[in-house]
Amino acid sequence: MSHPEHVAPDQEHEGQYDVHTHISSVGFYVFILTTLMILTLLTVGVSYIHLGRLNLVVAVVIASIKASLVITFFMHLKYDNKFNAMILVVSLLFIGVFFAYVMNDTEHRAEIDNDQGGRISGSTGAAAPGGMEHHVVAPAGSAPAAGDHAAPAGDHAAPAPAPAPAPHH
Amino acid sequence: MSSADAADDHGHDHPKFLQHQFDTPAQQFEAAKIGMWAFLGQELLFFSGLFVAYGIFRSWYPEMFSMASHQLNRPMGAANTIVLLFSSLTAALAVRSAQTGNKAATSRFLLITIGCAFIFLIVKYFEYVHKFEAGLLPAHYFHPHADHLVPGTTIPENGGSFFAIYFMMTGVHGIHVLVGIGVMIWIWRRNERGDFSAKYFTPVDLVALYWHLVDLVWIYLFPLLYLID
Numbered sequence: 551m552s553h554p555e556h557v558a559p560d561q562e563h564e565g566q567y568d569v570h571t572h573i574s575s576v577g578f579y580v581f582i583l584t585t586l587m588i589l590t591l592l593t594v595g596v597s598y599i600h601l602g603r604l605n606l607v608v609a610v611v612i613a614s615i616k617a618s619l620v621i622t623f624f625m626h627l628k629y630d631n632k633f634n635a636m637i638l639v640v641s642l643l644f645i646g647v648f649f650a651y652v653m654n655d656t657e658h659r660a661e662i663d664n665d666q667g668g669r670i671s672g673s674t675g676a677a678a679p680g681g682m683e684h685h686v687v688a689p690a691g692s693a694p695a696a697g698d699h700a701a702p703a704g705d706h707a708a709p710a711p712a713p714a715p716a717p718h719h
Numbered sequence: 720m721s722s723a724d725a726a727d728d729h730g731h732d733h734p735k736f737l738q739h740q741f742d743t744p745a746q747q748f749e750a751a752k753i754g755m756w757a758f759l760g761q762e763l764l765f766f767s768g769l770f771v772a773y774g775i776f777r778s779w780y781p782e783m784f785s786m787a788s789h790q791l792n793r794p795m796g797a798a799n800t801i802v803l804l805f806s807s808l809t810a811a812l813a814v815r816s817a818q819t820g821n822k823a824a825t826s827r828f829l830l831i832t833i834g835c836a837f838i839f840l841i842v843k844y845f846e847y848v849h850k851f852e853a854g855l856l857p858a859h860y861f862h863p864h865a866d867h868l869v870p871g872t873t874i875p876e877n878g879g880s881f882f883a884i885y886f887m888m889t890g891v892h893g894i895h896v897l898v899g900i901g902v903m904i905w906i907w908r909r910n911e912r913g914d915f916s917a918k919y920f921t922p923v924d925l926v927a928l929y930w931h932l933v934d935l936v937w938i939y940l941f942p943l944l945y946l947i948d
Contacts, residue, residue: 597948617938
């Protein structure tokens, strides 16, 4: 079988077609690992400080710094073809879209308020337009699925003076 | 892959590792890397479903997540984090050794990385056994035994949601660790056989990329599951 189209790299140009990559020093890799370890200690330490909802933000920010170090240097993305970086960025973008749409739904889905007979937002207690129809408005104390959603959602946010949903639907 | 290595029988002076469809080693390398990054992008999207589930349930039941999280063993989680970060370093050094044509060092670093992967799974095994004994299991299998819980703690009835997410996330991650061990053993054998050189180290590079992804996922899992205030 012959391949007339294929031009093999000839001897005098040897090296021209070879793979050229950036090679970091061992010391640099060890430095990156040290930084990752320090950030790990930091994230463990911060978790013992009570910052409320900010704890989650801090944990995710530190994790993202660690992830960036791994991606940039251990995975050589800094020295790679920029197309590979684009694949990563686009993936992250779509994960963001996924999160935004789903959380927007689950955070603001309306609940049926027993007392008012209307829809209220689970997290604020305010009147909510639209939302999902619940098939059954369960009597007090016997609605594991629907009741569980409303109760914790009400007490974690609790910013508004609006009437919170009854603890047990 | 390896069948192409021996198929250089058409008279050109192609390097043995250069497959027919590529013009140059550099082109072959770039193509392989793009393919790997597309796969890694897919992996991130695949894991993102679990992270979104985590986000929904944590936002719905913040107190339950906090209480359930206290049942996890922080020292073990932290130890596994350190083991995985260290194995990421050795995976990067395996690639570096391959780039510089140091076959013995490549093998050594691959074996250290594989060793770290086993340590990770052994620690995970002890964690899982404790969860099984304590009845801290997913959804309707959840039946916590008060005497197995961390002293002075309680756990709400709906804690099974947390453990469903815990076992799915760490379980799928653990499967990735297992797959990583298998692939790294294969690459180690190919390295021992002399398949790689400073001019051709793509498979070592790609398996290290995969291993770094396994590390990346754990970087998020550790604080999100173990370190809830």
